[in-house]
Amino acid sequence: MKSQSTQNTNIITLKDKSTVALETNDLHVYYGDNEAIKGVSxxxxxxxxxxxxxxxxxxxxxxxxxxxxxxxxxEIAKVTGEILYKGVDVNASNIDVFEMRKNIGMVFQRPNPFSKSIYDNIAFALKRHGLKDKNELDEIVETSLKQAALWDQVKDNLHKSALALSGGQQQRLCIARAIALKPDILLLDEPASALDPISTAQVEETLLELKENYSIIIVTHNMQQASRISDYTAFFYLGNVLEYDDTRKVFTRPKIQKTEDYVSGNFG
Ligand SMILES: Nc1ncnc2c1ncn2[C@@H]1O[C@H](COP(=O)(O)OP(=O)(O)O)[C@@H](O)[C@H]1O
Ligand SMILES: [Mg+2]
Incomplete structure (x- = not known):
């Protein structure tokens, strides 16, 4: 039996703790009796x-x-363990989830713009958070679209329906919508899996630009994508993280056979 304090050498930790954007400690997630996450730190x-x-x-x-x-x-999901963001446990019961999600934003697998105009897709959440000033709204809509590399393509059509955009543009609109609230952390779940290669490349470029201002955590089943864009890679297997390291190391010199088998495409 490993003791709780044993450091798993296949999982790196950061030397300078001031550079930690978010961390989990012994996180478990259950769906009823099914333990889907088995203590991830x-x-x-x-x-x-x-x-x-x-x-x-x-x-x-x-x-x-x-x-x-x-x-x-x-309803059946239960989460135990810590999720620390700026020293506060996001998983604590007294957290204001609506406010917290302003700092920790999310983009989903399928582009899911509202059936509203491009402008309103972004302004909606800002208004819900109390922003009313028209000039300020205009400005945030513009900067968010610029950051998501979509502005040039839509600036003359801001009041057209978001649903008229291509899939890749819709996904970048969803990224713009998420960053309009100026989160610190951006979570993305396979954001390019429903997109064609050109749109995928555009989303990847967008993410590389965004990391200047955001800390990004992305789920991807695309090995090339992970190696192209990410600094770090965590290999999940059956609810555990088997290996977490610099992306280059995970892909070229993995410490664990299972990681090697997976990144070289032997199973998946
Ligand atoms: N909403 C849900 N309700 C019940 N079980 C779920 C739900 N979502 C995922 N699971 C289960 O949790 C496990 C992990 O699934 P998931 O997190 O979707 O894996 P991945 O994203 O790696 O494909 C699977 O056994 C899956 O069936
Ligand atoms: Mg998934």
Missing amino acids: LEFEKNKITSLIGPSGCGKSTYLRSLNRMNDEI
């Missing part, structure tokens, strides 16, 4: 992109969703 670095990879059904989405309490919406 990870530190995510500020202004970096971290990929969560692993075979389907291993708990990547479950883990990601727990980071901003999306599992609250699933």
